[in-house]
Amino acid sequence: MSALFDLSGKIAIVTGSSRGIGRAIAEALADHGAKVVISSRKQDACDEVAATINASHGDGTAIAVAASISSKEALQALVYATRAAFGRIDVLVCNAASNPYYGPMAGISDDQFRKILDNNVIANHWLIAMAAPEMVERKEGSIIIVSSVGGMTSSTMIGAYNISKAADFQLARNLAAEFGPSGVRVNCIAPGLIKTDFAKALWENPETLKAVTRGTPLRRIGLPHEIAGAAVYLASPASTYMTGQVMVVDGGSTIGVGL
Helix, strand or coil: CHHHHCCCCCEEEEECCCCHHHHHHHHHHHHCCCEEEEECCCHHHHHHHHHHHHHHHCCCCEEECCCCCCCHHHHHHHHHHHHHHHCCCCEEEECCCCCCCCECHHHCCHHHHHHHHHHHHHHHHHHHHHHHHHHHHHCCEEEEEECCHHHHCCCCCEHHHHHHHHHHHHHHHHHHHHHHHHCEEEEEEEECCECCCCCHHHHCCHHHHHHHHHCCCCCCCECCHHHHHHHHHHHCHHHCCCCCCEEEECCCHHHCCCC
16 A cells, blocks of 8 residues: 555655645655755745755755746746756646735735736646656656636635636646546635634634634635645555546535534
8 A cells, every 4th residue: 555655766846835734745745755946935935844854754855946826937046946856857847826815805905816816726827837848758657727616606705816716727627638638637625714824814813714624524724734645645556547537635625514
């Protein structure tokens, strides 16, 4: 069974991996044998995570390359730095995202809406377009987009964010169809509410937390490491016949709790 999840020799980029879900994914990939590239906006934060992984798994397991997902040039530099250090890219995890606005759709500014779409959808398109050609050429690779169950539901508070996450589902489907003949897989993970700094505006409010957990079978929100296993599965030989799909990891929140 362990061979199903063996990532020895694989090279993975994980965006937004200096904390939260991205960090948990990067650490789990390293635990299963992959070499990982830690990336977020701040170099010092990336350095700290890479150092922690290297301390556990040996020098050279992780490198840190800061890159803002809002910059196409920075993302290209991330790809170049990964190839310079490790020679190739086998796994790409598009985890970084932004949400600068909470409230009804009528109140969002054009700039805020554009930022959400640019960072959560178009940046993923850019980075995948940069990394995928070599996977297609080798006829092997796994691309993982960390989306959200928000893309499946409505919201009066994070509607624009949910729109971007729904778009990520379709981005994965389209690219799965394009890359499938070359053996390259593209899938999404859709977490429910996870206890991260990114989602703090939701879970730190007792009333919001109560409303979320009341309809969740597990009666709690998730923790970052509980998403990491899905990424290991999608990156590993265990999932070689899975593409264009969405893995929901939400404690059951999307099924609801009836009477």
